[in-house]
Amino acid sequence: EVQLQQSGPDLVKPGASVKISCKASGYSFTGYYMHWVKQSHGKSLEWIGRVNPNKGGTSYNQKFKDKAILTVDKSSSTAYMELRSLTSEDSAVYFCARSYYDQGAMDYWGQGTSVTVSS
Amino acid sequence: DIQMTQSPSSLSASLRGKVTITCKASQDINKYIAWYQHKPGKGPRLLIHYTSTLQPGIPLRFSGSGSGRDYSFSISSLEPEDIATYYCLQYDNLYTFGGGTKLEIK
DSSP states (O other): OOEEEEOOOEEEOTTOOEEEEEEEESSOGGGSEEEEEEEOTTSOEEEEEEEOTTTOOEEEOGGGTTTEEEEEEGGGTEEEEEEOSOOGGGOEEEEEEEESSTTOOOOEEOOOEEEEEOO | OOOEEEEOSEEEEOTTOOEEEEEEESSOOTTOEEEEEEOTTSOOEEEEETTTEEOTTOOTTEEEEEETTEEEEEESSOOGGGOSEEEEEEOSSSOEEOOOEEEEEO
16 A cells, blocks of 8 residues: 655744655655645645655756755655745645656645744 | 646535536646645545546546646536545646635535
8 A cells, every 4th residue: 555654743943944754655665756745724735846766856846946855765765855944934734745757647645744833 | 837727716516416627727738637636634635637537446426628728627426525625736847736626515
């Protein structure tokens, strides 16, 4: 069974960074791209970017290129997203999701990680 | 960037009734559109990709159609478990989601 298990909720201070994890199981981690998506409270979904777990290559939404850093650890089948210089605008739920193709629809998603930025 | 205009933003329908949601792209997306069902506290669930291809295990009451810039998604006979928010996603050029449609029972 394919599963993407994300880390728990985070409360972080403005200006700080946070690193969210997404542990994959039930499939070949390096055979699928991993995407990250943001959902601000009560709003729609925004694509942040994606990483190729096999070669580490990344592609970002221009809006998030200075905000997010996407990495993977193949040894533990885990993808990470670090968000830096956090502001209240970064308070949201963040999802990881996989796709088979570089430019393919995401078929399995994690349960989401809530990040709250507050002093 | 490609924009996706999804309508309506909310919808109230009767059980066993038909529901239709539309998405209009700002340019031709070559049928690279997917539809997702999203319930609170969970990740979105892929229902349809490439305009009309149903994911394995998805009931046949869900369907999609369209071409060019205009696409639609339908539920032929609404069931109680279909209450959710639905999103379209274009993946022809990077990724853009529609604004979402919150579906409720009338």
